[in-house]
Amino acid sequence: MTATVISIANLKGGSGKTTLAMNLAAGLCKQGRTLVIDADPQGSATQWASLGVNGSAYPASVIAVGNLVRDVRNFQQDYRYIVIDCPPSLEGQVAQVSMTLSDQVLIPVLPSPMDLWASVRMAKAVQNAKFDNPRLKAWLVLNQVEARNSLSRSMQEALAEFEIPALQNGVQRRAIYRSAALEGSSVFGVGRGKQAAAEIDAIINEVLPQ
């Protein structure tokens, strides 16, 4: 068995990469052993996982990246899923390397046309990664939406023109995403996280149909 590898990337900062990576991995844990590789020098994912009581609140394994290529090679026999939380920059080629190692890349974007336009460089980076790694599938994931049907017309038009398709299922703006992070947990591990957990499960089912 080799792990299915999923990159969470966007060159735009603050779009929800770490939030999606950590909750997605917590959801994937229910299906098999899951590893998060924190490939961002900011270290948010590592810090998140360390916040739980005795480090035990977060269900997946989380490691800080050493050498990404080597780390994926070393761990891909031991885990069913590897989720890579990428930094918001092209520096050090981390996002590019991560995508060449991945089966899928999920690109969280905030639901405004300006945020989507800022992801155009990301679309180019995906295209480049596909030269080296033709199996790569790329998806936009709308994050912090109020409700799917509340998307503005200009956002819908921008999405329709963007070369990377958006998942049907997005992530709504919910305080529980922030509080789960503060507790070093995930929406699966906190009270009142049910609706959020259901939307993360829906994303998992859409990306990795059973």
Ligand SMILES: Nc1ncnc2c1ncn2[C@@H]1O[C@H](COP(=O)(O)OP(=O)(O)OP(=O)(O)O)[C@@H](O)[C@H]1O
């Ligand atoms: N769906 C959501 N609902 C509410 N808050 C959210 C949601 N998604 C993300 N946030 C909050 O938005 C902020 C940015 O999210 P996050 O750190 O996951 O983004 P990021 O893309 O990893 O940032 P960076 O580019 O700095 O790595 C955080 O405070 C996070 O708690």
Ligand SMILES: [Mg+2]
């Ligand atoms: Mg982050």
